[in-house]
Amino acid sequence: MKKFETIGIAILYGVAATAFIVVALAMMGCNATLDPSGPYSGDKFLYDIDGAIIDARQTLDGFLTWELQNRATLKAEGKQTVTAAADSIRTNAPTYFGMISTARTAYLNAKGPGTSNALFQSVQVIQTQTLTTKALTNFSKL
Amino acid sequence: MSNVQTVAVDANKFLAFVQAILPVLEASIPAVAAAGGPIGLGVSAAAIALPLLIQLIQQIEAQGVILPADQQTRLDQVTKALTDFTGQEWKPSV
Numbered sequence: 001m002k003k004f005e006t007i008g009i010a011i012l013y014g015v016a017a018t019a020f021i022v023v024a025l026a027m028m029g030c031n032a033t034l035d036p037s038g039p040y041s042g043d044k045f046l047y048d049i050d051g052a053i054i055d056a057r058q059t060l061d062g063f064l065t066w067e068l069q070n071r072a073t074l075k076a077e078g079k080q081t082v083t084a085a086a087d088s089i090r091t092n093a094p095t096y097f098g099m100i101s102t103a104r105t106a107y108l109n110a111k112g113p114g115t116s117n118a119l120f121q122s123v124q125v126i127q128t129q130t131l132t133t134k135a136l137t138n139f140s141k142l
Numbered sequence: 143m144s145n146v147q148t149v150a151v152d153a154n155k156f157l158a159f160v161q162a163i164l165p166v167l168e169a170s171i172p173a174v175a176a177a178g179g180p181i182g183l184g185v186s187a188a189a190i191a192l193p194l195l196i197q198l199i200q201q202i203e204a205q206g207v208i209l210p211a212d213q214q215t216r217l218d219q220v221t222k223a224l225t226d227f228t229g230q231e232w233k234p235s236v
Binding site: 032033047065090097101104 | 206207208209210212213214216217219220223224225227229230231232233234235236
């Protein structure tokens with residue numbers, strides 16, 4: 001019986017060691033870096049900011065598509081405010097994205113704390129809009 | 143007290159399980175027979191997972207450095223996100 005206990009413990013140690021190595025490697029993967037020969041030239045800040053811009057745009061696209069597909073139902077249920085909110089985004093969001101584009105170009109021309117902060121703040125404006133659309137979508141699905 | 147009893151039952155079940163699968167393990171892991179010891183069995187059992195581990199390491203290494211092609215994809219996506227509002231969903235309702 002003692003032999004089997006030792007075997008069991010040994011197996012568990014092996015499995016635990018394997019799991020530990022996998023978790024450690026997975027944590028290493030979270031700190032991804034950019035190949036400096038790529039178009040971002042190793043600028044992880046800009047790469048992450050661009051990711052946030054894409055995410056925000058996809059959220060807005062999703063909301064506007066959903067509103068378009070459900071416009072008649074929203075109207076029938078007296079939820080025209082959702083369509084009005086969508087129209088507001090259709091009108092204003094291109095301007096916001098234009099501001100982000102301007103801030104992004106300024107950052108590319110002169111990388112520093114000032115331009116990076118300006119770019120970051122311009123992205124926060126559009127992220128606030130996406131939060132609003134998520135709230136509207138969830139509210140309308142109630 | 144009841145907790146202790148539960149643990150004891152579970153341990154016996156586990157040992158019975160190990161006893162049951164040991165012949166299978168010994169038959170399927172040649173290194174066990176050669177090593178002859180229980181530690182060898184544990185190490186050999188862990189070694190079964192090595193191909194999976196190597197595959198995981200390769201995937202994680204690929205994630206560790208973002209390749210130029212992937213960077214270009216993001217750059218193209220952000221350019222489109224900032225400038226292209228021609229989709230039908232962007233047309234005003236009225």
